Amino acid sequence: NAGVTQTPKFQVLKTGQSMTLQCAQDMNHNSMYWYRQDPGMGLRLIYYSASEGTTDKGEVPNGYNVSRLNKREFSLRLESAAPSQTSVYFCASSAGTGVRRTEAFFGQGTRLTVV
Amino acid sequence: QQPVQSPQAVILREGEDAVINCSSSKALYSVHWYRQKHGEAPVFLMILLKGGEQKGHEKISASFNEKKQQSSLYLTASQLSYSGTYFCGTEETGNQFYFGTGTSLTVIP
Numbered sequence: 058n059a060g061v062t063q064t065p066k067f068q069v070l071k072t073g074q075s076m077t078l079q080c081a082q083d084m085n086h087n088s089m090y091w092y093r094q095d096p097g098m099g100l101r102l103i104y105y106s107a108s109e110g111t112t113d114k115g116e117v118p119n120g121y122n123v124s125r126l127n128k129r130e131f132s133l134r135l136e137s138a139a140p141s142q143t144s145v146y147f148c149a150s151s152a153g154t155g156v157r158r159t160e161a162f163f164g165q166g167t168r169l170t171v172v
Numbered sequence: 173q174q175p176v177q178s179p180q181a182v183i184l185r186e187g188e189d190a191v192i193n194c195s196s197s198k199a200l201y202s203v204h205w206y207r208q209k210h211g212e213a214p215v216f217l218m219i220l221l222k223g224g225e226q227k228g229h230e231k232i233s234a235s236f237n238e239k240k241q242q243s244s245l246y247l248t249a250s251q252l253s254y255s256g257t258y259f260c261g262t263e264e265t266g267n268q269f270y271f272g273t274g275t276s277l278t279v280i281p
Contacts, residue, residue, distance in 0.1 A: 092271075097273060098273060099174065099259060099271045099272055099273040099274050100214070100259065100271040101271070102269070102270075116270070147213060147214070157201065157202070157263065157267075158202065158204065158219075158261070158263045158269050159219075160204075160216045160219065161204075161206075161214075161216060162216070163213035163214050163215070164213060165212070165213050166213060
């Protein structure tokens, strides 16, 4: 089992460009999450999906959109990248349905630089 | 509300003990602990549910004092492999979940 797979691993964008970060899990988990990690700020939730077909905003959703394509896949889109979106992005999944948090499994991360 | 972790960083020699604290201003349902090695993904360590339980795994254990909204992670007889950044995640009774800013732990020979 691969667990949680994110693509790409590295990306450099110019300001204003768009891109989609892909995430897929093979653990049949209900919940999926997108986090960003910045130095000294820990992990901050961008969006999450408690089940297929539902998405909700997290702490820092501005400038991002998400799609829960099916139970396995959860993508994160930057429509017009800004330097402030330079960060490491992690996708995660968990078995719970969102009412109470359970153990989360993280992907290997995407290092995004916006110049 | 993002929990506060202390200390921000700690350096230990192999075999020494360490305690990492996590504190919230909100009523908590659970506390989660993760470890992240440099350049890698966070990895789950344990969950503590309200009820004041203490859990452990080998030489890493944790406690949760729900009245004080605090949790502590105990690392005993530290090993080189314990190096990394430790994050607590707090689940509030209203279902909001936040990660702390992390504690960097370095174990040296």
